[in-house]
Amino acid sequence: MAAINTVLGSICPDALGQTLIHEHITCADWSMRMAFGKRYFEFDKVVEMAVCQLKRARDYGIRTLVDGTTINLGRDIHLLRTVSEISGMNIIASSGFYYQEEPWLAMRDEEEIVSLLLDECTNGIVGIDSRPGIMKNGIAAEGVTHLQEKLLHAVGRVSVLTDLPIFCHHDPSVKSGFRILEVYCSCGVAPNKVILGHAGDINDQAYHEELAKAGCYLGFDRLAYDDSDTPVANSIRNIVSLCEKGYRDKLLISHDWASYLGLWESWGKTASADYAHLDIDYSYLSREIIPMLKASGLTEADIYAIMVENPKHFFAG
Numbered sequence: 001m002a003a004i005n006t007v008l009g010s011i012c013p014d015a016l017g018q019t020l021i022h023e024h025i026t027c028a029d030w031s032m033r034m035a036f037g038k039r040y041f042e043f044d045k046v047v048e049m050a051v052c053q054l055k056r057a058r059d060y061g062i063r064t065l066v067d068g069t070t071i072n073l074g075r076d077i078h079l080l081r082t083v084s085e086i087s088g089m090n091i092i093a094s095s096g097f098y099y100q101e102e103p104w105l106a107m108r109d110e111e112e113i114v115s116l117l118l119d120e121c122t123n124g125i126v127g128i129d130s131r132p133g134i135m136k137n138g139i140a141a142e143g144v145t146h147l148q149e150k151l152l153h154a155v156g157r158v159s160v161l162t163d164l165p166i167f168c169h170h171d172p173s174v175k176s177g178f179r180i181l182e183v184y185c186s187c188g189v190a191p192n193k194v195i196l197g198h199a200g201d202i203n204d205q206a207y208h209e210e211l212a213k214a215g216c217y218l219g220f221d222r223l224a225y226d227d228s229d230t231p232v233a234n235s236i237r238n239i240v241s242l243c244e245k246g247y248r249d250k251l252l253i254s255h256d257w258a259s260y261l262g263l264w265e266s267w268g269k270t271a272s273a274d275y276a277h278l279d280i281d282y283s284y285l286s287r288e289i290i291p292m293l294k295a296s297g298l299t300e301a302d303i304y305a306i307m308v309e310n311p312k313h314f315f316a317g
């Protein structure tokens with residue numbers, strides 16, 4: 001089986017172990033970091049907070065974390081390497097772009113975007129020996145716009161050239177999953193190389209089943225957020241039901257947690273929190289969600305499949 005790129009080098013698929021398929025160390029904008037310095041972001045403090053939470057997750061058996069922070073969500077490869085080195089957690093970095101419609105993407109043609117992405121996926125990010133292990137697109141509630149179609153195409157083509165799999169953030173309320181798969185398919189991407197991220201955000205089993213039948217993976221990957229839009233109880237019920245219907249091998253679960261979510265959280269508030277004892281962190285799945293899944297009927301073998309086997313098959317093909 002093919003080797004998998006982590007930020008500290010390649011590992012064999014069996015070394016992935018229990019894997020959180022969609023998390024972030026941080027989402028913190030580079031322009032904001034440059035403009036506001038320590039009022040917005042402190043590198044050493046983010047390292048400290050992230051390492052503390054990752055060590056807690058390691059104590060619960062998690063071995064690998066896939067960081068879904070794209071180039072334009074503030075990906076910082078030096079941060080990911082430092083955090084991985086100190087915590088001992090395997091971290092897989094993403095290439096590709098989130099859903100905001102930016103002029104430097106809108107004005108570039110597909111060929112140039114393919115060339116830029118292919119370079120970092122082949123030679124390493126910003127000239128250092130860390131290659132992305134996964135590609136990413138983001139499709140918001142507007143669905144597949146003109147710009148996003150170009151980005152889906154570019155990522156799909158690089159995925160075919162490099163054999164890297166793809167995570168696509170999508171908004172299941174507008175059911176854009178089929179259109180996304182269609183665009184990837186037009187580039188030659190097989191559905192089993194794709195996770196439709198946040199599929200679990202909608203309480204619609206017919207949609208989940210249709211996607212699973214199409215061959216992609218489904219992300220029930222926001223289990224840190226038990227709110228009125230996405231009650232965890234619905235996700236638990238839907239995961240169990242999909243397993244009962246024979247779709248266990250298409251399910252991936254995660255938190256979508258970030259040690260510092262610079263999109264909307266205040267830096268001061270995040271940095272002053274008791275981050276060693278948070279109710280929700282990278283270990284919440286192990287502490288709370290997996291026991292709930294077991295109480296709802298999933299077996300130890302089901303949990304092993306979802307946490308270990310499915311990520312391995314997704315990455316190794």
Ligand SMILES: [Zn+2]
Pocket residue numbers: 022023024068256
């Ligand atoms: Zn995310």
